[in-house]
Amino acid sequence: MKRDRRHFLGATAALTATLAAPTVWGQGSGRPKVVVIGGGAGGATAARYIAKDSDGGIDVTLVEPSRDFYTCFFSNLVIGGFREMASIRHSYGKLASEFGVNVVHDWAIGIDRDAKTVTLAGGAVLPYDRLVVSPGIDFVQGSVPGWDVSAQHAMPHAYKAGSQTELLKHQIEAMPEGGLFCMIAPPNPFRCPPGPYERISMVAHVLKERNPTAKILVADPKEKFSKQALFEDGWETHYGGMIERLGPDFGGGNVSVDPAAMTVDIDGEVNEVAVCNVIPKQKAGRIAELAGLADETGFCPVVPATMQSRMDENIHVLGDATNQGDMPKSGFAANSQAKVAAMAIRGALTGSKVFPAKFTNTCWSLISPENGIKVGATYEATEDKIAKVDGFISQLGEDADQRMETFVESVGWYSGITTDMFG
Amino acid sequence: MTRAPRQIVARGAVLAVLSLAPAIPAGASEFGDVEKGAELWKKCRPCHQIGEDARNRIGPNLNFIFGRKAAEVEEFKYSKAMGQAREEGLVWTLETLDAFIEEPKSVVPGTKMRFLGLSDANERADVLAWLRENSDNPRDIPEAAPTAVGTDHNVAPEILAIVGDPEYGEYLSSECLTCHRADGEMEGIPSVTGWPAEDFVIAMHAYKDKARDHPVMQMMAGRLSNEEIAAIAAYFAELGG
Numbered sequence: 001m002k003r004d005r006r007h008f009l010g011a012t013a014a015l016t017a018t019l020a021a022p023t024v025w026g027q028g029s030g031r032p033k034v035v036v037i038g039g040g041a042g043g044a045t046a047a048r049y050i051a052k053d054s055d056g057g058i059d060v061t062l063v064e065p066s067r068d069f070y071t072c073f074f075s076n077l078v079i080g081g082f083r084e085m086a087s088i089r090h091s092y093g094k095l096a097s098e099f100g101v102n103v104v105h106d107w108a109i110g111i112d113r114d115a116k117t118v119t120l121a122g123g124a125v126l127p128y129d130r131l132v133v134s135p136g137i138d139f140v141q142g143s144v145p146g147w148d149v150s151a152q153h154a155m156p157h158a159y160k161a162g163s164q165t166e167l168l169k170h171q172i173e174a175m176p177e178g179g180l181f182c183m184i185a186p187p188n189p190f191r192c193p194p195g196p197y198e199r200i201s202m203v204a205h206v207l208k209e210r211n212p213t214a215k216i217l218v219a220d221p222k223e224k225f226s227k228q229a230l231f232e233d234g235w236e237t238h239y240g241g242m243i244e245r246l247g248p249d250f251g252g253g254n255v256s257v258d259p260a261a262m263t264v265d266i267d268g269e270v271n272e273v274a275v276c277n278v279i280p281k282q283k284a285g286r287i288a289e290l291a292g293l294a295d296e297t298g299f300c301p302v303v304p305a306t307m308q309s310r311m312d313e314n315i316h317v318l319g320d321a322t323n324q325g326d327m328p329k330s331g332f333a334a335n336s337q338a339k340v341a342a343m344a345i346r347g348a349l350t351g352s353k354v355f356p357a358k359f360t361n362t363c364w365s366l367i368s369p370e371n372g373i374k375v376g377a378t379y380e381a382t383e384d385k386i387a388k389v390d391g392f393i394s395q396l397g398e399d400a401d402q403r404m405e406t407f408v409e410s411v412g413w414y415s416g417i418t419t420d421m422f423g
Numbered sequence: 424m425t426r427a428p429r430q431i432v433a434r435g436a437v438l439a440v441l442s443l444a445p446a447i448p449a450g451a452s453e454f455g456d457v458e459k460g461a462e463l464w465k466k467c468r469p470c471h472q473i474g475e476d477a478r479n480r481i482g483p484n485l486n487f488i489f490g491r492k493a494a495e496v497e498e499f500k501y502s503k504a505m506g507q508a509r510e511e512g513l514v515w516t517l518e519t520l521d522a523f524i525e526e527p528k529s530v531v532p533g534t535k536m537r538f539l540g541l542s543d544a545n546e547r548a549d550v551l552a553w554l555r556e557n558s559d560n561p562r563d564i565p566e567a568a569p570t571a572v573g574t575d576h577n578v579a580p581e582i583l584a585i586v587g588d589p590e591y592g593e594y595l596s597s598e599c600l601t602c603h604r605a606d607g608e609m610e611g612i613p614s615v616t617g618w619p620a621e622d623f624v625i626a627m628h629a630y631k632d633k634a635r636d637h638p639v640m641q642m643m644a645g646r647l648s649n650e651e652i653a654a655i656a657a658y659f660a661e662l663g664g
Contacts, residue, residue, distance in 0.1 A: 049597065332601060339597040355594045358646075360601070362639055376639055378646055389646060392638035409602075409639075412611025416602040 031059040032349040035118050035128040037108045037287060039064030039092060041071075042134030042318030042334035044421040049342035051099040057350050061102040061126055063118065066162075067091060072192060073331045074414055075161035077366060079169045080202030088161065094423035108135075111291035113312050130345045133293060133300070133309070134318040134334065135285025136160070137191050140298065143281035144184055144257060151259035155276040158199075159191060171275045172206055178213040179274030182264050184255055185220040186279045189299070191320045191329045193226035194375070196279055198365040201231065204239035205368055214274075218245040219266050221253030226328070227365060227375055233396055234367035284321035291315075299323035304381035305357050306344035307337050316341040325385025326377075333361045335417055340381075357381040364410030370400070372407030455545055460553025463546055466538070469613045473557045481617050482536060488558045491515050493531075504533030520554070521547050537607040537614055576629035583624060585653040592658025595651055598643070605662065616662050623656035 036047045039062055047062040069090045077083040095101040107121040111131065118126045139157070141148065147155060158168040172181065181203055185196045200218060207214040216239075225231075235243045246252035251267020257278060258264075264271045283289065283298030293300040293309050300317040301310040302324050309315040318341060319334030327333040340357040347354035362376030377391030394406060470481035477484035483496040493513035494501040508531045513519060523530040524547050526540040541547050599615060607616040615623065629635040630644035631652070644652070 053593075335601050336598065339594075343594055353590060355591060358595070358598060360598050360643065362602075374639070376642065378642055390642050392642055408611035410611070412609065413602045415608070415610045416600065416604050416612060419604050419606070419608075420600050 031057060032129045033059045033061070033127060034130050034132065034345060034349070035126050036060065036062045036132040036134065037111075037118065038132075038134035038136060038285065038319075039066070039069055039103075040134060040136055040319065040334065041073075041331035041417065041421055042320075042338045043132060044069075044092070044095065045335045045338035046132045046134065046316075046318060046342050046345075047101045048095055048099055048421065048423060049339055050345055051095070051101045053342065054346050054350055054352070056100055058346065059102070060100070061104060062092065062095060063104050063106060063108050063120065063126070064092065065105060065107050067105050068162075070161035070165065071331065071414075071418065072159070072161045072195070073417075075158070075165045076195065076199045076202045078165055079158070079172065079199060080205050080366065082202075082366065082369075085166060090418055090422045092422065098423050108287050109290075111287065111315075113291065113315070116314060129314070129349060131315045132318060132338075132341060132345070133285075133288050133291070133315055133321065134338070135287050135321050137282040137284065137320045137329070138286050138289075139280040140283050143187075144255060144278050146257040147184075147259065147278045147280065151257075151278075154259035154262065155257060155278045157279055158277060159195075159279050168275070168277060172203055173210065175207070175211055175214055175274045177211055178215075179211070180215050180217060180271060181207070181275045181277070182217045182219065182271065182273040183277045184257065184264070184279060185218055185222065185225075185252075187221045187253070187281050189297075189329060190279070190282045192363070193328045193330075194231075194363050194365045197225055197227070197231045198367075199277070200243060201234065201239075201365070201367045204235065204242050207242065208239055212242075214242070216243045217264075217266075217271065217273075218243070219252045219255045219264065220245055220247050221255075223247055223249075226363070227373055227393065229396060230373045230394055231365075231367065234371065234373075238368040238371070282320075284317075288317060288321050293317055294321075295323060297323050304383075304386045305340075307341040308344070316345065325379075325382075326388040327359060327361055327379055327386050328363065330361055330363050331417065332363065332413075333359070335420060336360050359386055362413070364406065364413060366407060366410070370407050371403045372405075372410050373403070374406055374410070455548030455550075455552045457549070457552045457556050459546070460549035460551070460556075463541070463550045464553055466541075466613075467550070469615075469618070470536075470538075473554070480619055480622060481614075485554060486558050488515050488520070488554060489517070502531075502533055502535040504531050505535070507533075517551060520551060524550060537609060539608075539610065576625050576632065576634050578625050578628045582628065582649050582653075583621060585649055587620065587650070587653030587655070587657030589654065589657045589661055591651070592654035592656070595647070595655050596658045596662075599655065599659075602639075615659050618656070618659055620653075620656040620660040623659060624652055627652045627656070 034050055036043045047060050050058055051060040071088045074083055074088050078085055078088060092103040096103045108118050109121050110119040116128050156164045156168040158164040183196060200216060204216055246266060254267045256265045257276060262273055264273050264276055284294045284300050288294055288300050293311050295301050300322050302308060302317050302322050303310060304324060307316045307318060309317050318337045320329040336359045343354055346352045359379035362374055364372055364374045366372055373394035375393040378389045379386045380389050471485050472478055472480055473485040477486050479496060479499040483499040492509055494505045494509040524541050527534050527536045527538055602612050603615045605616060607614040627644045630640040633641055
């Protein structure tokens with residue numbers, strides 16, 4: 001379908017100005033329209049639940065550039081050799097065929113909040129009654145001096161799963177004997193709080209097997225991190241002497257890199273590195289920023305009870321892109337928030353019953369083979385924020401059976417959440 | 424226990440040898456360890472009961488399983504596939520149970536049993552030993568039989584009498600479905616689909632009262648009201664129907 005885009009945009013604006021709901025696009029045009037930007041744990045779940053629970057009463061379009069989606073969760077296990085790449089790859093076929101979601105593989109490049117339309121890189125303009133924005137994270141330019149996206153081959157971030165995961169895995173396996181692996185850890189807040197530290201565990205596992213004289217250096221701008229005592233205990237037990245972490249007191253926050261020379265400068269001391277994993281400072285996905293949904297934190301403030309943007313009541317923001325309060329930026333959290341948003345959206349568009357919001361999160365991490373740990377909490381919606389109600393964490397000194405059970409449980413969770421996202 | 428498990432295992436082994444000797448595959452020629460089997464039974468008991476007062480739940484009761492024809496338990500609604508297997512002469516013996524527990528869907532394609540299987544032959548032998556001990560003579564099992572575990576928590580009758588709202592349950596259940604698959608498939612996390620509502624309510628209150636120890640479930644159940652638990656139970660019972 002070829003149309004003059006400028007004219008098309010103009011027509012959209014005119015129509016939405018005169019009609020309660022835009023009605024000219026395609027079949028089922030009388031139904032309320034929801035557009036979902038981003039097909040990860042937040043967006044895919046929201047699309048599926050809105051389509052499923054409205055029984056076709058709502059026209060749902062999911063905009064996601066990737067045809068094959070690799071989950072960030074469990075991508076560290078691919079690096080560690082505990083999962084295959086193919087096992088973390090998912091597609092959107094069932095959302096389309098079983099749940100009636102209109103899956104569009106394209107980039108959303110603009111949101112016109114007045115006209116209530118989303119513009120795609122391919123030129124299409126999608127009208128919406130409610131918009132779900134779940135774009136994940138992008139990196140803050142210049143946050144690690146010397147690094148930008150053009151350097152991500154020399155120094156991968158591997159913080160969006162897929163080719164970067166494979167690249168980093170390959171680089172670790174190809175490290176020269178006794179070489180140095182360096183991670184530049186991100187400042188708060190960032191995607192998957194245990195993620196960098198689970199990754200360190202997985203790298204240590206690979207090196208212990210293949211390259212036991214290699215070393216791991218972590219430059220970290222943070223004093224503390226999630227499940228710190230559990231990770232440090234596991235590192236000491238399983239990878240004693242291999243891992244060194246420099247916190248802010250030791251210059252871990254004063255870092256620059258030179259990808260061409262493969263060096264890392266930590267507080268004036270230059271280290272030659274064999275592999276460098278740069279995880280930059282993060283912000284909400286670019287599209288959220290472009291649409292004016294982010295605040296000075298770089299993330300998008302939301303109304304906890306409905307996940308509506310505080311900038312625009314017709315837009316719901318989910319997952320890593322949000323600034324919501326106490327929940328971590330995890331796939332589990334995004335999935336949980338998506339269900340609250342889906343219920344609120346159905347309530348608003350079809351009058352279905354709306355129940356009080358409940359949120360949950362659990363993050364599992366693998367330290368060494370069959371040695372799993374977890375941390376989790378439940379949350380409620382208050383006026384100001386999503387607030388923690390109750391929580392738990394794995395204990396130091398748990399026996400091997402308990403750790404094995406936790407790992408097995410994490411495998412079950414992976415199967416559960418990916419089925420919940422993709423059908 | 425009023426009897427030494429070892430004796431019973433030995434007796435079971437003799438019986439098995441007498442009745443099945445020519446057909447026993449190498450890996451299943453002996454029963455395993457009853458105590459290990461009791462641990463492994465935890466994988467079975469969400470769906471099956473065994474022993475005195477055992478009832479049909481998600482799966483049929485397993486009393487007198489050895490030597491029983493497939494799809495034999497009255498009042499249990501078997502899959503068409505299991506009915507077909509019965510027509511074809513499937514009888515539950517040491518050998519056929521071993522094969523079935525290894526990979527249910529390869530022995531009876533289309534079975535409702537969602538369990539993926541136990542690939543470890545020793546573990547299967549342990550489970551079979553435990554089944555043997557508990558299924559042959561259920562009348563002899565003392566009152567605190569292992570089957571009691573699933574429903575051993577005291578829940579006040581007025582709580583059990585609450586009629587759950589399945590629509591509310593459907594929303595609340597979305598929290599469960601991040602880990603427990605709606606289709607009943609299970610890898611490392613048990614299925615909750617198709618549970619009888621009363622069992623579900625009792626299990627959730629056992630977590631809520633911290634009589635069952637699993638931190639995630641204690642946390643999840645801990646903030647659910649009695650009405651909310653009833654609603655979720657109603658929804659999952661319906662989902663399996």
